[in-house]
Amino acid sequence: MRTRNTALVGALCVGLSAVLTACGSSTPEDPDAGTNGVGKLEPAAIQDKARAAARGAEAVHLSGNVVSQGRTYRIDMRLKKNGGLGRVSSSSDASAFELLRVGDELYLKAPAGFWAKAAASSPSPAPKSTASKAGDAAAAAGKLDDKYVKVPSDDPSYQQFKGFTDKDVLLDGLIGLQGRLTRGDRGTVGGVKTVRVNGANGGGGTLDVSLVGTPYPLRVQRAGGAGQLELDSWGKDFALAVPDKKQTVDYGKQLRIPSGS
Secondary structure (H helix, E strand, C coil): CHHHHHHHHHHHHHHHHHHHHHHHCCCCCCCCCCCCCHHHCCHHHHHHHHHHHHHHCCEEEEEEEEEECCEEEEEEEEEECCEEEEEEECCCHHHCEEEEEECCEEEEECCHHHHHHHHHHCCCCCCCCHHHHHHHHHHHHHHHCCCEEECCCCCCCHHHHHHHHCHHHHHHHHHCCCCCEEEEEEEEECCEEEEEEEEHHHCCCEEEEECCCCCCEEEEECHHHCEEEEEECCCCCCCCCCCCHHHEECCCCCCCCCCCC
């Protein structure tokens, strides 16, 4: 009996040893298996692939926060090659506005408070009392409240506002990281596997690039903690058309669009 037990224990030990040896010698899982292979590239090459993918896409949805001059702005834009539409807002509702661009035609829609601020800062053709100027500003702003106003191409703010709706210009500025580039961790954005590229160990911004299908940029953290934006709906088209005349109001010359907003 003792001999039989000894033999049984010995057999179990040999079997267990074989299992442990097999587990210990198994090949580690390849993190790039089933991916587009971008994760194997050098950091600069990953960034270049992401920029090229972004430029080649017909459309994209961009949303998130941007910090500028100590203020945080919320951006929610849909962009494509011939224009874009969306909303830019801050903690103050009076500073919120919507943009719509079709080709070179750019429209701005904002609440009365936005236009009142613009009117109050516009130079008066003749000296007026503060109360009179405020009254004129309120009256003019009321006519533009929540209406599409076509921004003249010669207005100083035209190029600034247009930049929010220019897909290539906006994305090129976001995707470019600062400082020495390094490859970061693998992760997920919106359930999609990604590889991260860091600029200056993260201080120069970070870029999360899709490891599935086309290597689109899916998340951008701006340098110096200046905000974070997510990009999705790559290649998904959306309707874009100039507003109906009933929804528009002539800009005229009585107001100056506040480019600093």
